[in-house]
Amino acid sequence: QKEVEQNSGPLSVPEGAIASLNCTYSDRGSQSFFWYRQYSGKSPELIMSIYSNGDKEDGRFTAQLNKASQYVSLLIRDSQPSDSATYLCAVNLLTGGGNKLTFGTGTQLKVEL
Amino acid sequence: SQTIHQWPATLVQPVGSPLSLECTVEGTSNPNLYWYRQAAGRGLQLLFYSVGIGQISSEVPQNLSASRPQDRQFILSSKKLLLSDSGFYLCAWSVIGTSPLHFGNGTRLTVT
Secondary structure, three states: OOOEEEOOOOEEEEOOOOEEEEEEEOOOOOOEEEEEEEOOOOOOEEEEEEOOOEEEEEOOEEEEEEOOOOEEEEEEOOOOHHHOEEEEEEEEEOOOOOOEEEEOOOEEEEEEO | OOEEEEEOOEEEEOOOOOEEEEEEEEOOOOOEEEEEEEOOOOOEEEEEEEEEOOEEEEOOOOOEEEEEEEOOEEEEEEOOOOHHHOEEEEEEEEOOOOOOOEEOOOEEEEEO
16 A cells, blocks of 8 residues: 555646545554645645644635544635646655655646636 | 755756756755655655754665755765666755655756
């Protein structure tokens, strides 16, 4: 089993719709969870951090975390063409004093006009 | 505010040639530093991370090495590049704890 799993997509949604991106992780010791957006040819950009169970909202983005189910999701409301990118889920496990993130392979989102 | 500089942006190198990629961070002290690689169509692979000067942890056995000669400087090197070393190399920093990573703009390396 992969440590962090995401559906590779592409996930296609019409402009203005809600995009729902999902991620599961294997390590129950994981303590922090992040969503990154990566445009083609660019480096990943942090868009959301979540550390405790429940929902966290930031503008059009909502991150949801369920540690019991080892599941984290990202909702994008009122999707725009500029949201078209690959979304990477990243999970942290503290080991040896470091702070290492394990990334999923990403879900490609396409927002269509 | 913190900034991370990574260079060069693109690099084309022949097989067997050496490699040196450099990354520096400004605006923070004693950051954790990381090198990731992203091969075409694949996820991010952690190559090295460092929690302090001279402290390097290697995640994947390969012909690459890393060094941290100064607190905010991280260098990725190779003595002889392989075709399989092609990819998008990303330097990142974080503070101690459960904070997120912040990436530089990356170096796209093509080994020919």
